[in-house]
Amino acid sequence: MELLVCVTCRQGAPVDDAAPRAGAVLLDALSALDWPGDVTLRPVECLSNCSAGCTVVLRGAGRWSYVYGNLGPDQVATVAEGAALYRAAPDGVVPWRARPEHFRKNCIARIPPPEAPR
Amino acid sequence: MELLVCVTCRQGAPVDDAAPRAGAVLLDALSALDWPGDVTLRPVECLSNCSAGCTVVLRGAGRWSYVYGNLGPDQVATVAEGAALYRAAPDGVVPWRARPEHFRKNCIARIPPPEAPR
Numbered sequence: 084m085e086l087l088v089c090v091t092c093r094q095g096a097p098v099d100d101a102a103p104r105a106g107a108v109l110l111d112a113l114s115a116l117d118w119p120g121d122v123t124l125r126p127v128e129c130l131s132n133c134s135a136g137c138t139v140v141l142r143g144a145g146r147w148s149y150v151y152g153n154l155g156p157d158q159v160a161t162v163a164e165g166a167a168l169y170r171a172a173p174d175g176v177v178p179w180r181a182r183p184e185h186f187r188k189n190c191i192a193r194i195p196p197p198e199a200p201r
Numbered sequence: 202m203e204l205l206v207c208v209t210c211r212q213g214a215p216v217d218d219a220a221p222r223a224g225a226v227l228l229d230a231l232s233a234l235d236w237p238g239d240v241t242l243r244p245v246e247c248l249s250n251c252s253a254g255c256t257v258v259l260r261g262a263g264r265w266s267y268v269y270g271n272l273g274p275d276q277v278a279t280v281a282e283g284a285a286l287y288r289a290a291p292d293g294v295v296p297w298r299a300r301p302e303h304f305r306k307n308c309i310a311r312i313p314p315p316e317a318p319r
Binding site: 087152 | 243249250256258260266267268309310311312
């Protein structure tokens with residue numbers, strides 16, 4: 084499975100080329116964790132959720148993809164907990180009540196897995 | 202390519218089991234159009250963009266997926282125009298200025314295509 088992180092996210096802050104982007108800070112912090120071998124962290128240039136960033140996507144082959152937003156660059160534990168639950172769900176669907184509180188309140192969208200050709 | 206439509210969307214209206222869902226009305230109206238053979242319309246039970254529905258997703262193999270929201274069940278022409286532009290873009294990326302105005306203002310999120318295994 085993959086954890087995509089929007090690294091161009093400024094969390095609505097003015098452009099400041101000297102300061103690191105909030106999304107890049109979040110990815111750096113997540114990268115410092117010890118992830119299972121089947122989890123790939125991937126930076127993305129704009130997930131187009133700019134009004135509600137920082138933003139991550141959880142996805143994987145045969146799974147629903149989930150977009151979560153309104154994350155701060157310090158919410159590493161929240162993302163890690165949500166990713167672990169997602170990883171444990173074969174179809175990627177974690178029951179709403181089982182998700183971290185921030186994920187319950189800040190699910191931006193979800194997309195079903197592709198269907199097998201008919 | 203696929204056009205996914207959230208058919209459980211109530212557009213924030215109270216539950217009324219006797220009335221058709223706004224998202225289902227949108228799908229029905231879209232289904233009445235004459236689509237190219239490589240476009241598949243697909244109903245989805247909740248795209249989890251409930252606070253900003255109705256919601257559609259444009260996606261396809263090797264393409265970026267785009268989620269658009271805040272659609273009314275009558276915005277068939279907007280969705281059709283946006284879908285045609287998406288279909289014409291090999292990677293699914295339609296320049297922001299070329300999109301229908303509603304799509305410019307109501308892009309909920311986008312997700313990159315899976316990368317080839319490294």
